[in-house]
Amino acid sequence: MVWDMTTMKEIAQQTGVSVSTVSLVMNHRDEGRVKAEVASRVRETARKLGYKVNPMARSLRTNSTRILGFISDEVATTPYAGGMILGAQTAASRFGYMLITVSTDDGMKEDNEIDALKRYGTDGFLYAKMSNRITDVPAKLLDYPLVLTDATDVNGKVPSVEPDEFSIAYDATTYLIKAGCKRIAYVGCSEPLLAQEGRLAGYRAAIAEAGMPFDDKLVANVVNNGPALRAVSRLFDSEHPDGFFCFNDARAWYVYECAARRGLTVGKDISVVGVDNHRVFAETLEPQLTTVELPHFEMGYWAATKLISMIENRPMNDIEWPKTTAPLTPIDAPIPAKIHCTLLEKGSVAR
Missing domain, CATH: 1.10.260.40 (lambda repressor-like DNA-binding domains)
Known part of the structure; x- marks a missing residue:
């Protein structure tokens, strides 16, 4: 400034x-x-x-504009875009920077958007993905200060921030175990995502720590719609779980639906934990879904702060982090920086 x-x-x-x-x-x-x-x-x-x-x-x-560029290919068209962009914008404003956001959805050419931001004299870039994935970083960004958000570059060298996927599942499954569940199913994702890999590992670790045998028949990796509903239905009838950890809140809906069809009450006869704290499901499902909130605001805030520390060659050791749902990880955390997400207790787990 x-x-x-x-x-x-x-x-x-x-x-x-x-x-x-x-x-x-x-x-x-x-x-x-x-x-x-x-x-x-x-x-x-x-x-x-x-x-x-x-x-x-x-x-x-x-020769510095104090402008940060936020580039995304999917984030700006998802329900979580607001939190991530707001986090980045809040941090940028705190340190006297302006954030310009561009989306490469709907056929927008990524290289053209990057060139446009460079013409504004952008000092550094945030490159955001959705659903936490490994990505190839555009070559045009590699000669600028750069931080990835909800993504990791294929070489693991670019600073990045993501949810702690392992802990999401470990915490959720442990919560179900402490609630007394004996047969805990995992309704996962059949797509090859870092989130799926980490959450399955966290689920298995919590099961093992509790002295329970891992049973792959209790795992149903699904995508969505009819096939997902039928897979969860088969899980109910063949394995009779009393607890469900779901990859996200959308998959938890299938559990609610299958329970209702069988005259079972969520939060009484079975227990369910999701991931996302998706507003639509949070306001629709009854009882309200216990869920792990993904740290979209926190990732945006951390990434922008990290980027500014790189631009200014400043360690940021003196700053005070804002109060957030999930605690922010140190600015010098190893790549990728992981944010430990927070489980929100609601009404879907029997006590």
């Missing part, structure tokens, strides 16, 4: 420090150079005077 020189002079006069000190503080480069109490006094004076950043002046002086 660079301020008008007259502004900095006024702040310096009122706080009794030099203009260069004010500049360091306003540009978030005061750590180790300016005493904390002095920096606090400078920021408070600036706030009281009501001065605003002059982004054009900063761009001319530093």
